[in-house]
Amino acid sequence: MSFGIENFLFLIALGVAVFFFSKNVGKIRRNILLGKDLDRNDNKPKRWGNMLRVAFGQSKMVVRPVAGFFHILIYVGFVLINIEVLEILIDGIFGTHRVLAAPLGGLYTGAINFFEVLALLVIISCVVFLWRRNIARVSRFHKPEMKGWATKDGNYILIIEIILMFALLGMNAVEHNIEGSVAAGFAISGTLAPILSGFSQESLMIMERVFWWGHILGILAFLNYLPFSKHFHIILAFPNTWYAKLEPKGKFPNNETVTKEVKMMMDPNADPYAAPAEDAGEPERFGAKDVVDLNWVQLMNAYSCTECGRCTAECPANQTGKKLSPRKIMMDVRDRLEVVGKNIDHNQGKFIDDGKSLLDDHITREELWACTTCNACTEACPVEIDPLSIIMSMRQFLVMEESSAAQELNLMMTNVENNGAPWQFAQADRANWTEEM
C-alpha cells in the first residue's frame, strides 16, 4: 500500500478526534482549577509510590476480589492492546500494512497472540460486569443516585469495549483468509476464521478495511466519549492517587483563615478596632457553599470518580437507610461543576451568578449531617477519593457562616465554649473521679 485518499481521510479523522478530545479535556482542567489552591507537592517519592501501587498496581481494587479480578483483566487488556493501536496509527498515516510484522518477526506473532487472548478475556470480563449490573443487580449499582444517565453510562462503556474487541478479532479473522497475509493463524481469530472462509478474496479485502476502520474509528469515538463519562477515571486515577492525602486519615486540615482570626483574638496586644488593610479584598468564605469554595484536589476527585459505589456500600449512614451516599456527594460536585463550567463558556469566560449552589440545590443538609466521619468511604475508594473532606468543608460553611447546626449540636458547642466539655459539667469537677479510686 502507499499514501492515498484513505490515509488522507485517516489523518482528518485522527486530527478531528484529537482536537475535540484536547478541547474537552482542557475544559475539565479549567473547571478543576476553579478550585482553591492547595499545595500537594510534598513528599514526591511517597506520592509516586502511592500512584504506582494504588492506580498502576490496582492494590485497592482487589479488596473486592471478584470485581477486582475482572477489572484487572480489562485494565491490563486495555493498556496492552493499545500497543497495537500504535501500529494502526503508523499504518493509517503512512499507508503501510502491519508495519511491525516484518521487523519484529516471531515476537510480532507472539504479541498479537497475547493481545487476542487478552481481547477475549476483556470480552468475558465485560459480559460479567454487564451481568453483575443488569441481571445479578449488585445493590451498589442500584442506589437512588444511579438512576438514568449514571446506569446507562456504565452499560455503554461495557458494550463499546465488547464491540471494539470484536472488531479487533474480526479484523484478524478476515485477514487469516486472505491469501499471502502476514496475519494468519493467531490464537483466537484463527479459530473464528473458518466462519468467513466462504467469502471471495475481493469481499475479504473489503471486510478487512471495514473492520480496520471500524476498530480505529471506534477507538477515536470512545476517546471522545471519555470527557463526558465516568470512564474518565482511566486518566484521572493516576494524578488523583498522586495528589491524594498522605497523612493519617484522622488528620483533618486546620483551616488557616480561622487560625489567623483565632490568633488575633487570643493576642492581648491586638488592636480590636483595627480596620482591615485597604488591599485586603473580600474576606474569604469559611467552608464551602459552592464548588468554587472547594480546593482543586476535591474537584479533581469528582472527575476521577467512576461511580463504583464502594464508598456508599461501606458507609454506615447509607447502610442504615440515611440519605447520605458518599458517591452521590462526588457525583453532585461533578454535576454542579459542569453547570458552572458551561455557565463560564456561555458568558465569555466569566461566571454569572445563577442563584444556585452545590449546597441545597445538589447536596442537602440532611445528607451532610448524617456523616459519622468514620473514613469508611475513603478507605474503600480504589482511587483515593476523599468525599469526607467535602462533607467537612460544607459543614464548616453551615456552622461558621450560617450557624445552622442542629439545636443539640449548638448546645454541645456552647458547653465546650463555656465549660470545656460537650456536656454541662463544671471544669473544676474534672478530677472528681480520682476521689473514688
Add this chain to the structure above:
Amino acid sequence: MNDMKIPSMADLMAQGKSPEVLFWVGCAGSFDDRAKKITRAFAKTLLKAGIDFAILGKEESCTGDPAKRAGNEFLFQMQAMTNIEVLNAYEIKKIVTTCPHCFNTLKNEYPALGGDYEVMHHTQYLRELLESGKLKIEGGKLKGKRITFHDPCYLGRANGEYEAPRKLIETIEAEFVEMRRCKSKGLCCGAGGAQMFKEPEKGDKDINIERTEEALETKAEIIAAACPFCNTMMTDGVKNQEKEGSVKVMDLAELIEMAGSL
C-alpha cells in the same frame, strides 16, 4: 485501694517535679459515669506498673474534636490553642489518653498549631508496658472468655492502629473472635463526627444496633471497646437487643485491670 492518689501537673510542679507522661483523661473519662470506670481502671494499672504520671485535672479542657467534626473550626482552634498553652507551659513531652478522639486530635491536629507531643492511645501504651515487662499479666480471670473487639474509627482507620488492642486480648489469654467487619473494614458505632451529641438522621435503623447485632453474632461474652463513645453506643445496642444479662461491653483498660487484679 482507697488511698491511691492521682497527682496533678500543678501539684508536681509545686514540688519541682515533672512526670514522664501526662494522662489526658478527656471529657467522657472525666464526667460520664460509665467512662469514669475506664479512667479509674487505667489509672490503677498505671499506678500498679509504677508509672510516673499525672493528670491536668481542672486545667484540662475539651480538645475541640466534637466542635471540629461538627464544622466549628473556630471553636476547635480556640480550644486547641488554649490547651496547647497549658501543655507547653508544663513542658509536656508525652501524652497517653483513653479516648481515640482526643488521641487523634492531639496527635494529628495540634502540631500545626504549635503543640507537638508524643501521643499514645492507652491500648498502645499498655502494650508497651506489657512488652517491656513493666506490667505483667498471665491469663488471670479472663482466661478463655470469648471476647470480640470493636475497632474505634479514630484509632483504626484514622490512625492505622489495629494490632495493639488485639495484642492486649492475646495477653489475657481470652478466646478472641473477630466480627465479620473488622480492622480497616470495621463498621463505625455511629457516634463519630459529633453524632454522639445529636439525634441520628432519618433512616431505617440506628448504626449502633447494626454494629451490636454483628458483635452478638460472634457469640462473645464480652464486647471489648477502646473508646468511651463506642462503649456507650455498644452498651445501648446490647440493651436494645435485651442481652445486657449475658453480654458485657468493656474497655480494654478494664479488661487488663481485671485480668491482673487478684
